[in-house]
Amino acid sequence: MSNINIRALAKELGLSVGTVSKALRDSHEISAGTKQKVQDLARKLNYIPNPYASSLRRRKSKTIAVVLPEIANSFFSLAIDGIEAVAVEKGYHVLIYLTHESLLKEEAILQDFQSGRVDGVLISLSGQTTGTGHIRDLYAKDMPIVFFDRVCEDVETTKVITDDFESAYKATQYLIGKNCKRVGFLGMSPGLSITIKRMEGYKKALSDHQYAFNSSDIILCPEDPEKSYTTIRNALERKDRFDGIIASIERLSITTYLVCRELQLSIPGDVKIVGFSNLSSAAILNPSLTTITQPAFEMGKAAASALFKALKRESAMPANECIIIPSTLMVRDSTG
Amino acid sequence: MSNINIRALAKELGLSVGTVSKALRDSHEISAGTKQKVQDLARKLNYIPNPYASSLRRRKSKTIAVVLPEIANSFFSLAIDGIEAVAVEKGYHVLIYLTHESLLKEEAILQDFQSGRVDGVLISLSGQTTGTGHIRDLYAKDMPIVFFDRVCEDVETTKVITDDFESAYKATQYLIGKNCKRVGFLGMSPGLSITIKRMEGYKKALSDHQYAFNSSDIILCPEDPEKSYTTIRNALERKDRFDGIIASIERLSITTYLVCRELQLSIPGDVKIVGFSNLSSAAILNPSLTTITQPAFEMGKAAASALFKALKRESAMPANECIIIPSTLMVRDSTG
DNA sequence: ATGAAAGCGCTAACAG
């Protein structure tokens, strides 16, 4: 790289490095004329400060981390989009880390952050994460952390979620209204906040409508897509199979469609489906999919904004609050 | 963060910082016993080296940048997945930057990389990018750059692409074989390598099959989704409308479906469609979409691997080669 | 095999 540095600038101008440094950062203790001269020369020589020198000295990196279970998923892609939008605006850089639903990886990643590599962390937990020691460890070192979507209640910081309970309730109620007699719930990762809340909303709707619930109505799918296909297939082959399904994870809606096709079950004739999903193609599926559409982009933005609010005031931690952005039930043909 | 540092370790052990540093990096000039003691204490005290101090000193960041036009897109999400897989393996960190199809943003981003913030760059060009000055500038400063998908021929480095010409040719030929009389091409960003090559493959297939081509067969859509809806709608309202369509961008397939629905055109009855797409839902669209499926994950992996090959040998630049990973034509119902 | 010391490029006290 062999770039021009602040010392070269200073020499060229006959000034001290200290003065140049302050002039570049537009310090009030530097005269307008000097600032001008410094900044002009900097531009002319295409001076680009070394971010690592600056980070080392100032103990801040102007970088945040986004830790995700996966990325090939409309929800998380959109969330990143929202996060990036506010990061750019604040002049921050964004590091991406994927846990691939593994707690071990999540721990290793958060551990690394103790180095000071990032100034703050946005995280959506892995499906395996139940304990929170690794998070508390990092938090204890004053690292601002904001959760979104897959949160963990017992860390006192900002969480950005959607109304998981209510939207699952609404979805279930909608299926019941459509005359479904046996409504099943497809989930993954039973330890996850979203799974639990959505499940509770679902159960509450059942009981509010005097529907019996038994544990076989909840199908917990493995993380491996192949295996979850089999799991769902088995569920739909039972002779007392569901005639209504809540797919609480984007991917499971697609799998359910494929299973229905193979078993020659008609949607919505034999089975009605509503899925938590941000698929841009939901409207043109066969049949079009009724979705609980999460405000993914807005959730990303809100989470990032909360983080930067803390970052702005030196060493303040994010407020212990829960920001809830509601999802939308978009009725389409899969519910008849 | 107030972490333990190398000096504290040294003091605790009664060694010099130099020795500790070498022991931690497993240098051959340190005795086995000392290494052991150092590494044990480091683990015990949870010593985590400051990456910025190290970066400053060694002039390398163990970080790469991925520059993308957008992220809410199956192709790019999958590519990131591939990139991340190899970055993790190599112990590198991944910074994400989005150009949102803007050349101005792309320039600003690459400019920043002159700071040495990253050791290498993976980039897929913005739709507006025609000139390559900003890329050459960075390249001239010895920054390893690897292109993928949306490449630029005139920088002598590694490019990872799919067989754009051939797959567009195949898709067009397939539509012709299905008896389409007038095959249209939907594209975006006419300056882009992928647009040009796909267009050429399309044209060649037409001429090889004695189909007349006139310029109105190519519909260039604006980047704004709303506007491209109108553009496509206008094209399909013409009375000499297409009965076959190649959608060369993922998003345009979906838009075309929506337009067909509004205009009550049957797919594949009135119009047959094949789309360049990595949508996981392609098989369950209404009707299921015949796709040219790009090897997105593999392309990401290949691009990252090429970059790391250069990074390994200090200051070597990526080879000037073009890695072509073929796409697959997956025939489904949208082509009848 | 270990230590001493210089310095990566920048910032922040403190002096003047």
Place this chain on the structure above:
DNA sequence: CTGTTAGCGCTTTCAT
């Protein structure tokens, strides 16, 4: 207002 200086934490000659 500008300059001087002392590091941030780590790596790397060069001595010993």
